[in-house]
Amino acid sequence: MSNVTTNRATSAALTVLRGVNKDLGVVQQQVTSGLRVETASDDPTYWSMATTMRSDQSSLSTITDALGLGGSKVDTASTAMDTVVNIVTQIQAKLVSAKEPGTDKDAVNADIQQLKDQLTSVTQSASFSGENWLYNTNSQADTQKSIISNFTRGSGGQVNLVSIDYDSSQTLMIDTQDPSRGLLTKNIDASTLGTSDGSSTARNYYLLAADGGTPPADGTEISISSSTTDAELTDMINVTNSLLTSVTSANSTLGLLKSRIDDQSDYVSKLGDGIKDSVGSLVDTNMEEAAVRQSALQTAQQMGIQSLSIANTMANKVLILLQAK
Structure with missing residues (x-):
């Protein structure tokens, strides 16, 4: 009806x-x-999961920036170390040439001093973002470097940062406060490296004295003149060769660190993309x-x-x- x-x-x-x-x-x-789930009222469970994952994605973006900064620091140090290896190689070659009879040792020494000045200049300029891993002027050398590389989320939701740690003491070339900490400024006992063809007054040698720094005690700077004996030259060559081995090894560790940072950056990037896709499947x-x-x-x-x-x-x-x- x-x-x-x-x-x-x-x-x-x-x-x-x-x-x-x-x-x-x-x-x-x-x-x-x-968005299929835009607010918590649309689907509380998916919205909560997506919000947490977005937070993780944002953190990964920050970590990517940190890895980029760390990689730049390593690149700067590695580039300088490449030059250091090259210069030390040239110094060694100059010392070897000085053993040739009739060589003008004073002229060779002038070339060596120029190379030393270049070493100082290179190490001083190896600075990025206020950090120099090759040159130190502080009484306490900060050689423990950390680069944030990732984070983990615990079962309770707490966030724990993961870092790549590096001991930069192995790449410290010059230390103006404590020469024994710098590879190029510390004393090296030539008697432990080889047998010279005669007795030398000094058996401890260092490559250079830092500008404004105190030279190491009981040591002799690698420097030659017309009065330098073959025995002393042999000691200097052995010491320089030892230094060359050390700086090459230090440069290799930087290369490994750079490779590790690159791998981690690639992983973090892929992880961020994966989280983005997962968020999309939940709420898009x-x-x-x-x-x-x-x-x-x-x-x-x-x-x-x-x-x-x-x-x-x-x-x-x-x-x-x-x-x-």
Whole structure:
């Protein structure tokens, strides 16, 4: 039975239309934002998981920056070490040439001194972001370097940072405060490296004295003159060869560190991409599915409007019949 005051057909059509409009609004918002789960009310579990993972992704981005900074420091030190190896090699060659009879040792020494000055200049300029791993002027040398490389999340949600540690004492070439800490400024006992062809007054040699620094005690700087004996030259050559081995080894450790940083940067980048994909699978809108659903709801909306119109028309006809009576 029809009722003019309460039209059940109209109410039903209106209820259906409201539901369709609500669902359509949700789908349209998902399409616009690109997110299926945008707020906690959409899906508390997925929203919480996605929020935590986004935080991890942000942390990984910061770690990538830290690795980049650390890599730049290593690159700077490694580039300087390449030059140091080259210069020490040249000094050794100069000393060897000085053993040739008739060689002007004073002229050779002038070349050696220029190479030493270049060593000082190279090590002093090997600074990046306020750190110099080759040259120290502080009373306490900070040789423990750390580069943040990753983080772990514990079962309780706590975050623990992971670092790549490096002992830069092996690349410290010049120390103005304590020459024994610098590879190029410390004393080396020539008697432990080889047998000279005669007795030398001094058996401890160091390559150079740091600018403004105190030379090591009981040692002799590697420097030659016309009075330098073959025995002393042999000691100097042996010491220089030992230094060359040490600086080459130090440079190799920097290369290994750089390789480790590069590998870690690549891993962190891939890990960040993986987290991004995982977040997307949790909360992103499936645009193909949403487009189909949106089209279907728009059709249902049109049908609902038509149904409501038909229901209203029927109510008007009943009203006309009642007025005619």
